[in-house]
Amino acid sequence: xxxxxxxxxxxxxxxxxxxxxxxxxxxxxVPVSTEKMTLPKHECQRITRLKHHNHRFTTxxxxxxxxxxxxxxxxxxxxxxxxxxxxxxxxxxxxxPLTNVEEARTLPHVGTxxxxxxxxxxxxxxxxxxxxxxxxxxxxxxxxxxxxxxxGSATARKWYERGFRTLDxxxxxxxxSLKKDQTIGLELYQxxxxxxxxxxxxxxxxxxRAEVQKLLPGATVxxxxxxxxxxxxxxxxxxxxxxxxxxxxxxxxxxxxxxLREKDLLAYETTSANTYDPSSVSRKEYxxxxxxxxxxxxxxxxxxxxxxxxxxxxxxxxxxxxxQGSSRPxxxxxKDKVSLERAGGTASFLDxxxxxxxxxxxxxxxxxxAPASQYAYALVGWTGSKHFNRSLRLYADNEMNMxxxxxxxxxxxxxxxxxxxxxxxxxxHLQLPYREPAERNx
Ligand code: DCT
Ligand code: MG
Numbered sequence: 351x352x353x354x355x356x357x358x359x360x361x362x363x364x365x366x367x368x369x370x371x372x373x374x375x376x377x378x379x380v381p382v383s384t385e386k387m388t389l390p391k392h393e394c395q396r397i398t399r400l401k402h403h404n405h406r407f408t409t410x411x412x413x414x415x416x417x418x419x420x421x422x423x424x425x426x427x428x429x430x431x432x433x434x435x436x437x438x439x440x441x442x443x444x445x446x447p448l449t450n451v452e453e454a455r456t457l458p459h460v461g462t463x464x465x466x467x468x469x470x471x472x473x474x475x476x477x478x479x480x481x482x483x484x485x486x487x488x489x490x491x492x493x494x495x496x497x498x499x500x501x502g503s504a505t506a507r508k509w510y511e512r513g514f515r516t517l518d519x520x521x522x523x524x525x526x527s528l529k530k531d532q533t534i535g536l537e538l539y540q541x542x543x544x545x546x547x548x549x550x551x552x553x554x555x556x557x558x559r560a561e562v563q564k565l566l567p568g569a570t571v572x573x574x575x576x577x578x579x580x581x582x583x584x585x586x587x588x589x590x591x592x593x594x595x596x597x598x599x600x601x602x603x604x605x606x607x608x609x610l611r612e613k614d615l616l617a618y619e620t621t622s623a624n625t626y627d628p629s630s631v632s633r634k635e636y637x638x639x640x641x642x643x644x645x646x647x648x649x650x651x652x653x654x655x656x657x658x659x660x661x662x663x664x665x666x667x668x669x670x671x672x673x674q675g676s677s678r679p680x681x682x683x684x685k686d687k688v689s690l691e692r693a694g695g696t697a698s699f700l701d702x703x704x705x706x707x708x709x710x711x712x713x714x715x716x717x718x719x720a721p722a723s724q725y726a727y728a729l730v731g732w733t734g735s736k737h738f739n740r741s742l743r744l745y746a747d748n749e750m751n752m753x754x755x756x757x758x759x760x761x762x763x764x765x766x767x768x769x770x771x772x773x774x775x776x777x778x779h780l781q782l783p784y785r786e787p788a789e790r791n792x
Contacts, residue, residue, distance in 0.1 A: 389443055391458050392749070393436070393741035394782060396443040398792035400580055404441040404448055407468050410480040411438040414467065417483050420492040420503055435737055437464035439792040448472075491515055497543050499535030499647070499714065534618045538647065541712035545583035553654055554587050554715055561609045562591060566602055569593040574732040575716075580788040586714035587648075590732050596722040603642055603719050610648075617712050618647040624719070626757055639731060639756035642719040649710035724757045726770040731756030733773075738790040746780055754780070 390396055402408075415434035422428050436459035441448060444457070451469045454460050460468070470477040483489050488510065494517065495506035514520055520528075521536060528536070535542065551573055559571040572578075575588030591606075593599045603621065610616050626640035720728035731739055746754040752768075753760040759768045759779055768779045777784045 388456075389440055389458055392745040393439045393443070393792040394738055394745050394785070394790075396792070397785065397789040398439060398442045398738070399788060400791045402442045402444070403446050404444055407441050407448060407471055408438040410467055410471060410477050411435075411441070411464060413480050413484050413489075414463075416493075417489055420489065420496075420507065433459070433461050434464060437461060437468075439737060439741075441468075442792060487515070495520070498532060498539060499542050500529055500531030501535060505532075531618065531620070534647065538617065538712040542585075542647070542714060544711070546585065546587060546713055548577055548582045550650060550655060550713060551577050551584065551587045554648055554650065554713060555589060557615070557648075558589055558591075558606065558610075558715075558717065561606050562602065565605050565609070566593060566598060568595075569599070569602065572729065574729065575734060578733045578787045579735065579791050586716060588716045588718070588732055590718050590720055590725075590728060592720045592722060592725045592728075594722055599719050599721055603644060603717060606717070607644060607646075615649055616646055617649050617710075620645050626724075639728070641724075641728065641756070644717040646715045646717065648713045648715045650713045651710050653709070655711070723769065726772050726776055727754070727758060728756050730773055730776050733787050733790065735791055737792050741792065742780070745782070750780055752780070 411434045415431045415438065418431035418434060419428055422430065437457075440457040440459055441454075448454055448468070449472070451465065451472055454465055454468045467477045467480065470479070491510050491514075492503070492506050495501055495509055495514075496503060498506075498517075498520075509520065509526075514523070517536060517539060520526060555571060555573045562569045562571050570592050572590045572592075573587065574590045575586065576584040577587070591599065591602065593602070607616070607619060607621065611619075621644040622642070624640060624642035718728065718732060730742070743754045746752040746759065751762045753762060759770065759776065760766070761768055761779075770776045770779060774784050
């Protein structure tokens with residue numbers, strides 16, 4: 351989550367309103383059968399579940415998306431990456447397995463490059479292009495390096511271009527001055543690249559909830575992100591904290607962190623203040639949101655994790671960590687898979703003694719504080735998926751002349767903010783059928 355906060359968002363800015371006619375959202379009906387149907391243009395108008403009929407195509411397209419993202423470091427737009435993502439999203443929403451390229455041609459946002467990959471998979475069962483990329487040195491190294499907490503594509507690529515290929519290459523180079531988060535990212539590489547299970551997320555949520563409610567009775571702590579969308583594995587735990595009475599949440603985060611620190615539960619933390627200012631949402635600082643938040647690494651005691659999760663007994667081998675992961679590749683954070691494989695030769699960095707001593711596993715936890723009046727928008731935003739959010743914002747802008755953020759929805763026609771007290775309200779304002787979190791997995 352760290353990376354995207356620092357990156358500026360490149361969403362299209364709202365255009366001045368010239369058309370006062372509200373466009374009706376395109377047919378948002380749920381596809382029911384194998385009958386020919388037309389997918390709505392915007393992903394947020396469709397139902398997209400984790401499980402769908404076209405994984406063999408979407409897995410390949412996601413490799414291309416990720417690879418395109420690695421290549422476009424420093425460029426303003428990640429339009430190539432986005433194109434692959436949008437093609438994959440259309441296939442995910444298809445209510446049946448795709449069997450011919452002609453149908454793919456009729457789907458929204460499936461461009462020529464994606465089409466050719468789909469065609470290869472239909473004809474040969476795989477795509478040579480995707481195979482070559484995922485076998486390649488560049489892709490694998492970028493996955494390895496961006497798997498380090500605190501390392502984004504730009505840094506990873508710089509290192510790749512300097513000839514670094516393994517974690518030890520990074521560790522042993524004295525000319526690199528690693529930032530604090532990167533240092534801990536290297537130290538806890540294996541922990542942080544072992545997917546967080548839902549059971550672990552629940553434990554952490556309970557730990558935080560207990561502290562929060564002791565400090566501020568009535569306050570709420572909700573597990574958002576991928577877990578709220580039904581994933582059983584994730585790369586972090588996203589906790590949204592609020593209180594029904596506006597203003598009561600002030601000061602809560604630092605008090606909670608003090609308690610967690612007292613109990614020695616934090617291996618790393620970095621807090622940013624609430625910078626939300628409705629009057630100055632300038633283009634420059636158009637980051638995802640401005641909530642008070644803390645990116646942290648929790649020390650989760652291994653004794654708290656049930657033995658069937660295998661973590662306690664597992665030797666600290668990356669291979670073991672992969673096996674712990676989901677047998678459903680789509681439920682595993684994409685970075686988790688390959689990074690662990692490639693880190694295989696580098697496990698030696700964990701010297702044996704240290705590994706034996708460590709009684710906890712490091713887990714990435716994001717704590718976000720939302721005031722009551724912004725809570726519904728924060729919940730939608732932090733539930734995601736990232737691409738669902740993008741789609742919602744684009745839809746709001748293009749079809750409704752509204753500006754959606756994680757804080758508010760602004761109606762550019764009526765020139766007013768639209769208050770919402772639930773996620774349903776948000777969808778209602780946008781004239782979209784409500785989608786359960788599990789249906790927002792695009
Ligand atoms: N988010 C977003 N835009 C981004 C990144 C994230 O809107 N560029 C939102 C959507 C999900 C939420 O924040 C939490 O982000 P992550 O933890 O990165 O995603 P996730 O869906 O929870 O995935 P994971 O299971 O890997 O944690
Ligand atoms: Mg998450």
